[in-house]
Amino acid sequence: MMRTLFDAELNKLNVDLTKMGHLVEVSIENMIDAFKHQDKTLAKEIMDNDRLINDMERAIESRSFNLILRQQPIASDLRNVTSALKIVTDLERIGDQAADIAEIILNFEGEHAYRTVEHIPTMAKKAKMMVHEAIDAFIKKDLSTAQMVIKMDDEIDSLFQEVKQEVTEILKENSERIDYCIDFLMIAKYLERVGDHAVNICEWLEFNQTGTMNDHRLI
Template identity: 40%
Template sequence: MTYRAKFEQELEDLKLELIKMGDIVISNINDGLKSFLSMDITLAEMTIKKDKMVNDYEKTIEKKCLQIILKEQPVAKDLRLITSVLKMITDLERIGDHAADISKMTIFMQKSLKPYVIPHMKLMTEASQKMIKKALDSFVKQDLGLANAVINDDDEVDAYFEEIKGIVAEAIRHNEIDADYALYMMMVAKYLERISDHAVNIGEWVIFSVLGEHNHNVIF
């Protein structure tokens, strides 16, 4: 006989909700960058609107976590799991904000600016999206190997940022890029870099939920 079937179901539901929240965030990053590269203001506005869904998910999941703590008095791995969800949704929400920030760059930009297209922006976006996917996957599977991989993947995204910075600087020197566009582009790259940092945070909370250690400090 299975005990605490309702509690088990609530924990499974939490994981599911987190994945759904993650999916929206990942798609918003995608649309944000797409709107920037194609100067698509309509898409940018839609993406900013969609960020509200991310914020709603954060509130819903937060409420569920607190209710489970209140009603079920979880201990050991259950308490770690719920605590890590509470921390991870904050990071996901921030990532959502940055996806909206990227879309705002599209809106701030003047349509008259000449785009400066390099493949690195898209590659950097893909790399950070992969990190989020991997981080959430490592949570659902409670897989330490995957969680650690997310932390290591951050170097790749950081390297893209440095490369883009170099390319933009070079383009400015040769007058190949609009000064305004260069600034917006660097802002977008910085947001992407921050997004990957938040993915690292999620990976670190996965490690906590498995081991009770956060950044090698024993918490619980």
């Protein structure tokens, strides 16, 4: 009976994780649209949505701790709950990055910023793909997709270097645009962090399934 209750609670935990992952994906998609169209109304919605993501993180953390305290989980159960706790932290931070970019979008005036730095749109699309695939891999327990996402992180890092070079060239042409360029660098840095958190989700999936992370056995 206790095992049945535990399994039911664990299933609810996974359902909540899936819902939170969906909210985060929506935030990333909306962030790209808001940036592309300089849609300040949508940017504000992203910032409001971030509060819902934060609330879900706290609810999942509470459910996870209750599972550990009320039961005596075996190793595989402990891996499930521990990885859930870690993944919700990364999901929450991805939501934060989307909200941070939305806040920058609210400050853009006049120029169409989306195409000013060529590699930022590419970074945004790559980050969106990484988040989607990482969440999908976790839901399906798909280690091969997780490995693919981890390898994609090098592409995001390379694009960040390209953005820095582009911003340097803009400043060479007009040093008075320093504030504008700082905004672009911040957006690129946030996108790079989104990629890092997607990688973390995949690494916690590896731990969930194998008890190892980065070739080190944890449980």
